[in-house]
Amino acid sequence: MITARHIMSTDFYSLSPHTSISDAAKKFKEASAEQGRRVFGMMVIDDGKLTGILSMYDILLFFQPKHAHLWSEMKDIDITGLTENICSKSKSIRVGDIMTTEVATIDSGTHVFAILEIMNRRHIRRLPVVENGKVIGIVYISDLFFHLVEKMI
């Protein structure tokens, strides 16, 4: 039986909830370079315990200007400095402030089809593998995909 144990990645990157958003962004870049693939989300681990997940989407939401709905009305307003302003804020806002805390997890014995069902139903692309309260790996949707389609190709 093929389970999470067989397809999970064990060399994953994680963040601390106390890390600033700008440092987290740096880590996304580094992790993507080192792993040779785009890292879209990272587990947030505090004292060895999984406390949330920070995805690129969470950071992008933070980047969205507060008054974005006004921009279409205010084409003449010079917005130079807007990015700089958000970047300077990203130093005081922390991972723990914007991470997603409702995180689905699986254990190493979860069957691949159960993983597939969870990912499809909840529209998620990564599932932490937790055992005895400790994160031992993560299953990315790409790992699942290539495992499942292996026999097709």
Place this chain on the structure above:
Amino acid sequence: MDIKLPTDGNSKSPLFSRLRVEECMRRRAITLRADSSIDLAIRTFIKHKIDAALIVDEENLPAGVVSRTETMGAYYAALPVEMPLGDIMASPVIRCSPGDTLESALSTMQQASIHRIYVTDASGRAVGSLSYPDIVGMLYKYCYNCDFGLRKKTVDIEDGRPRYSVRETMTPEITSAAADETIEQVIEKLSSFRLGALLITDGAGRPTGVISKADLALAYSRGIATSEPAALIMSTPPQLCHQDESLEEAIRRMILKEISRLFIYGASEQDVIGVLALSDTARQRSGSCHACSSTRIKVKE
């Protein structure tokens, strides 16, 4: 704060009675459940850069509202951040319909002393919300398209119609707290004067920072005790603006800095004499010109 329509014979402003809520509302309402924690609400505020979330029941029907005012109250009362939102939410939810006139929505907001109103459809579910910054944006569009607007070069702008300055629109009073006062004292001042943010001054009375309800929510979520000094959680430096600055420039700065108010100085930056809220600017319609003052709305803190 509430909004008053002019009572000087112009109470039926043609613009506001013509415009419908659906033309100005924000077409998305961020919702949470009553059993979600206060901490989740605060993190939702930060992530989505919003000031309030609508609390909905199992059928997605509005059950209450939690704004930064409610989280500030919970912080003051030292409630645990794990507490469910159902325990602190304000209800009932004040609402209007997409087809209502802007004038009637504003008058409902004024009567209820609220900053935002939720727009619900026939099924009772929220389809959007309307707040003062949304109205500022909508008003600005009219100014932008107006022949007398600052950016239109077709009409000579030196036509004798003076532009609004910050001085005419600001609230010419200032309440501040010293940097060594406690967070608890800051909250007391914010709530007794019904302010959105408080200027923090140093030992010599110079402006050194600002504490807004957003700063308080962040401190609450991070577990900082209210007995700590204001200096620990204030945002620095304070965003200041000269009283003779044009209102348009002030609006631009608030939008850029993602803040809702600027502190206004007179003779020098040490001499803060008033405060300008983004919602106050709705009162001057668009902020650029007296041409449309007949459709002004009055905003009162």
